Amino acid sequence: MSKSQRLDDNLYVLGDKVYCTRCEALVGAADSWLKYALTTERPAQERGGSLMRAAPSLYVDSTIVFRQACCPGCLTALLTETTTDSDQHVRTKRITAQQ
Numbered sequence: 043m044s045k046s047q048r049l050d051d052n053l054y055v056l057g058d059k060v061y062c063t064r065c066e067a068l069v070g071a072a073d074s075w076l077k078y079a080l081t082t083e084r085p086a087q088e089r090g091g092s093l094m095r096a097a098p099s100l101y102v103d104s105t106i107v108f109r110q111a112c113c114p115g116c117l118t119a120l121l122t123e124t125t126t127d128s129d130q131h132v133r134t135k136r137i138t139a140q141q
Contacts, residue, residue: 049075052118067115079111079120086124104128 046056053075054063060070070077086098086106098106104126111121 052113052120062113062115062118062120064118065113065116067113069113069120076111076121078114080114080117081109081111083107083109083127102126 046054046061048054048063049060052063053060053069055061055072058072059068060072060075061067062069067078069075069079084107086108105128106124107127109121109123109125110119112119
């Protein structure tokens with residue numbers, strides 16, 4: 043049996059799978075750590091609150107979105123980012139086996 047490795051406060055790795063620490067739901071795999079996460083994407087001004095006062099179109103040509111990935115079992119937020127709508131998940135986690 044493999045020993046689990048804590049990835050962050052909400053995720054741990056067991057073998058080549060990534061699980062939620064809160065509810066034990068399978069979230070992804072080593073090659074795609076958010077494969078099974080539930081993802082929502084909304085206009086940044088709608089979800090950015092007081093941090094997004096000016097229209098992003100004044101500063102960038104791309105559409106800016108607020109993206110959040112949550113655990114499929116308990117809806118714990120696993121990733122939150124503000125990025126362009128054409129970008130894939132910007133933040134990544136490198137998952138490697140410990141020797």
